[in-house]
Amino acid sequence: MATKTNFVLKVTDAKLADVQKALKDAGINVLSLMEIHREEAA
Numbered sequence: 001m002a003t004k005t006n007f008v009l010k011v012t013d014a015k016l017a018d019v020q021k022a023l024k025d026a027g028i029n030v031l032s033l034m035e036i037h038r039e040e041a042a
Contacts, residue, residue, distance in 0.1 A: 004031065012041055 011019060016035055023030050 009019070016033060020030055020033050023033075
């Protein structure tokens with residue numbers, strides 16, 4: 001049986017679409033992906 005799991009991911013210099021494409025290319029089925037916070041990297 002499939003399990004739904006939530007993850008928190010922090011990235012530097014990546015767009016939402018890039019992250020979604022990388023996960024899809026890795027064979028990971030993404031149900032939803034959203035940006036919740038953005039800050040300037042020091």
